[in-house]
Amino acid sequence: MNSFTFYSPTKVIFGKDAEMHAAREIKAFGGTRVMVVYGGGSVVKSGLLQKITKQLEDNQIPYTTLGGVKPNPLLSLAREGIRQALEFEVDFILAVGGGSVIDTAKAIAHGVANPDIDIWKFWSREAVVEKSLPVGVVLTLSAAGSETSDSAVITNDEIRSKRGLSTEFNRPRFALMNPELTYTLPRYQIMCGIVDIMMHTMERYFSPELGNDLTDEIAESLLRVMIKNGPIALENPTDYHAMSEIMWCGSLSHNGLTGLGGKGDFATHQLGHELSAMFDVAHGASLSAVWDSWARYCFNVNPERFAQFGRKVWGISEGSAEAIGKAAIERTEAFFASVGAPTCFSELGIGVQPDEVVRELADRCVYFGQRTIGSFRVLGRDDVYQIYA
Numbered sequence: 001m002n003s004f005t006f007y008s009p010t011k012v013i014f015g016k017d018a019e020m021h022a023a024r025e026i027k028a029f030g031g032t033r034v035m036v037v038y039g040g041g042s043v044v045k046s047g048l049l050q051k052i053t054k055q056l057e058d059n060q061i062p063y064t065t066l067g068g069v070k071p072n073p074l075l076s077l078a079r080e081g082i083r084q085a086l087e088f089e090v091d092f093i094l095a096v097g098g099g100s101v102i103d104t105a106k107a108i109a110h111g112v113a114n115p116d117i118d119i120w121k122f123w124s125r126e127a128v129v130e131k132s133l134p135v136g137v138v139l140t141l142s143a144a145g146s147e148t149s150d151s152a153v154i155t156n157d158e159i160r161s162k163r164g165l166s167t168e169f170n171r172p173r174f175a176l177m178n179p180e181l182t183y184t185l186p187r188y189q190i191m192c193g194i195v196d197i198m199m200h201t202m203e204r205y206f207s208p209e210l211g212n213d214l215t216d217e218i219a220e221s222l223l224r225v226m227i228k229n230g231p232i233a234l235e236n237p238t239d240y241h242a243m244s245e246i247m248w249c250g251s252l253s254h255n256g257l258t259g260l261g262g263k264g265d266f267a268t269h270q271l272g273h274e275l276s277a278m279f280d281v282a283h284g285a286s287l288s289a290v291w292d293s294w295a296r297y298c299f300n301v302n303p304e305r306f307a308q309f310g311r312k313v314w315g316i317s318e319g320s321a322e323a324i325g326k327a328a329i330e331r332t333e334a335f336f337a338s339v340g341a342p343t344c345f346s347e348l349g350i351g352v353q354p355d356e357v358v359r360e361l362a363d364r365c366v367y368f369g370q371r372t373i374g375s376f377r378v379l380g381r382d383d384v385y386q387i388y389a
């Protein structure tokens with residue numbers, strides 16, 4: 001086996017009524033003054049926010065709230081949150097929502113702990129996070145995996161740049177995961193979640209460093225569980241079994257487990273982030289729109305890996321390795337289409353883009369020549385252009 005470090009310190013409380021442990025867990029992790037962060041109103045409408053704030057009141061925990069987090073969350077709101085959190089002297093941030101809310105909570109936590117550093121410097125790599133505030137999560141959307149991940153993705157609205165930051169300081173202290181809280185999700189968001197969860201696993205599976213059998217088996221089984229339960233959840237978003245399987249897949253797909261001993265690729269995520277930065281499209285949809293192009297572009301690097309993916313995930317047994325690998329790409333693309341996920345720019349709702357826009361996307365994706373993306377196949381500007389085109 002290849003060596004690895006596995007660190008996933010988030011305490012997970014999973015199941016019905018999990019959200020009722022919020023006050024207790026905040027106290028257990030030392031929180032005494034709390035900022036509750038939420039999104040555009042789904043948690044107000046569902047009554048969840050009120051359930052949480054009542055617990056805080058019943059436990060005499062002073063709190064302030066920050067709502068209005070948008071999908072593809074903005075740096076400007078995180079900055080506003082930091083200002084308010086400092087004023088209220090909070091020592092704990094509670095995210096009640098999906099990935100965008102959680103990532104905003106993480107950004108606020110870093111900003112409050114480092115009031116003299118402009119937080120964007122953490123994302124632009126001009127500064128390193130060395131301390132942060134504790135963050136807890138009440139999850140309402142199975143998708144980003146931010147409830148257990150070491151990453152946070154923020155969009156700088158001034159320069160239209162969407163960037164991820166990986167640091168162990170991004171790991172939430174706890175995640176309260178009640179699948180029933182996802183029953184109110186629109187089908188589009190369930191679909192985006194299915195794609196994102198699968199992609200977090202596939203981005204690790206297509207790695208230049210292979211050989212950890214258990215890692216592969218975990219990844220393959222997680223993908224099979226998603227392929228089985230995704231369509232059931234879309235058909236009936238109140239199916240507890242399907243929604244709970246998806247929820248747990250979401251956390252395990254992005255806490256590191258599915259890639260131990262390998263080197264994540266994550267090119268598709270970088271390609272997708274650029275689309276979200278430019279067109280504000282949903283994250284999951286941005287991934288399915290480019291994955292098949294990425295896969296076909298990178299296929300020849302290791303056809304046998306695509307064949308293993310075909311055999312173990314899609315159950316394809318007939319034909320040469322090359323044929324099975326190619327069929328696996330087609331099956332994945334067809335699965336995405338079957339759950340309503342876009343597989344091209346037009347389906348993503350941005351239309352066919354003129355060449356100068358595609359070139360700009362490619363330039364931005366490689367930070368104007370300052371980086372390459374991917375590891376399965378390392379991609380430079382021209383490769384990125386070919387994949388987008």
Ligand code: NZQ
Pocket residue numbers: 038039040041042043069070071072073097098099100101103140141142143144145146149150151152153181182183184185186189192193196254269283284
């Ligand atoms: O804002 P509200 O009103 O709450 O509505 C949200 C939002 O419109 C809605 N929603 C959430 N829970 C709901 C609900 N609606 C009804 N019922 C519920 N229970 O869903 C919409 C999308 O929410 P968002 O948080 O944006 O979705 P998601 O969890 O997919 O997060 C996407 C963000 O996470 C980033 C993405 O790039 C994107 O910015 N990612 C974060 C990662 C991480 N931190 O580890 C990794 C991922 O790869 C990803 O990049």
Ligand code: ZN
Pocket residue numbers: 144196199200269283
């Ligand atoms: Zn993702």
